[in-house]
Amino acid sequence: MYKVMIVDDEPLFRDYLRLKMDWQSHGFEVCCEARDGLEALLEAEKHQPHLALIDINMPFMDGIELAGKLKDRFGRIVIVFVSGHNEFEYLQKAVRTGVQDYLLKPFNAEEMLDMLGRVRPKLPRLSREQETAGQAKEGGSAAASGQSSQAGQAGQAPAELSSIRDAIVLGLRMKDADILDEVRKAVRQLRGSRWGDEYADAMMMGLLSLVLTFAGERGFSFSRVWDSGEDKAPYDRLKACASWEEAEEWLIALYRRVIQLTEDVKPTKASSLFAAAISYIGQHYADAELSAEQVASGVYVDSSYLRRIFRKESGYSIVDHITHIRMKKARILLLEGNRRLADISESVGYADPNYFSKSFKKRFGVTPTEYEQLVKK
Structure with a gap:
């Protein structure tokens, strides 16, 4: 399993990079994150990442300087710049510091996968122990997933479901087109439980709370979010659903309505x-x-x-x-x-x-x- 370090001074964007795709299914894992170049050097010493995704513009030490220091200390590390800047001057410096690739904000999961495909041949060959460790970790995750109902009884969400919920929050804030797919994925993670199960019910209420909280933060009135023809409050309406299928479609419709309201906000x-x-x-x-x-x-x-x-x-x-x-x-x-x-x-x-x-x-x-x-x- 290849280890990835994310370096960006914006917490929201670090989360976005970490949650935007399923790293493990492509042979990667995010081993550490850093807010600036100084912290990145400490994390790199500790975790020895194979791939570093670095924002160019950061406080204390910019991405150009950090890339040079990483190359000096860890000769085989592969570096990819992630930034909203594409000036020729930056790129010239990037080439001189041995940067292998460049992601220009904004980008989507497909562009991230393309980047991984381009840099993979430049990554060092993993030892059998490193590959085995990655597979063991995946196996451990699968075992943990199989115990999700037990974890639910203890009041803890499965790691995968928790990360999906994080992705939903980020998707709402960043107007990500994949948000509805993330909601469906979250609901389908719960389908192994009986409809009406206490744990599954709490998780569904959590998904409903996410979108209602987001709507409140954006200043959307209750009457705009909630169909005036509904005779029940949102939480009661969700509980009234008779099956997982009905609940999923109802929740998707509500998310779609809020997304539409976001798009309909009067432009400045x-x-x-x-x-x-x-x-x-x-x-x-x-x-x-x-x-x-x-x-x-x-x-x-x-x-x-x-x-x-x-x-x-x-x-x-x-x-x-x-x-x-x-x-x-x-x-x-x-x-x-x-x-x-x-x-x-x-x-x-x-x-x-x-x-x-x-x-x-x-x-x-x-x-x-x-x-x-x-x-x-």
Whole structure:
């Protein structure tokens, strides 16, 4: 089992990285976390991670400096930068410090898996003892899962269900599109219990409380969240369900309603301008001349003002997003196969195929041709 260290000064994002995917099913485990570079060095000495996911911008010691120190002390550690910044200066420094890959915020589980696939060949070969230890841990987790009903009697949620609930909270706050799948997963973890079981009932009430608390934090009135046609309070309505199937669909409908309310919140002037800029970039990314100035002109505002708004709303620059979109589109075209590199380059806004190849390698760690070969294997 490969050990992963997460380094980010934002607790919410550390949680997001840890909970976004099932690390163990892909042969990884999160062994430690750190808030800054100084703490990361101490944790690395203690846990000896194979892979470090590092935010570039942190207090006390930035990601660039931390990467250099980790490479000096742990020569074979694989380093991936995770950041909202994609400036060329950062990337040049990253290459010099031996960083293997780069994840640009925001990203999804698929992009994380792609990253793991790219860096896996660079990870050191595990000893038989290390592999066995990972398998034993998985076996222990499975055994603990089999005792979930007993743990419930003692008032403790199974670790897996607890992590799913954490993911639901994060998903609500970060407007994650996978949130409804997480709710279904949580309910289905409980289906081994009899409907009406005291423990399962408490867990379901907990899931209901999560979404109602979130709605309250967002200032949604009870009448907006709760269908006026309902003749029971939320907790009574859940208890009135006759089966797991009915309870799951009712709870999903409630989550969907709250998510819709979140999306329907009256946008501010800044968020509307940001959305317009995102839309404009999505329509014009293939234009080789696309720039921050052109985007600003396209949404009828001053470029300096749009830059400030874009950075405030997203945490990254207009140019970052243009590059991010172009690279994602290029990867899709490469996966389709049977396209000349020059055609793909032109399709995503690069007049020079050589410059496109260099940009692609900086973003993904391999050239477009190498990426195609990796995919075909």
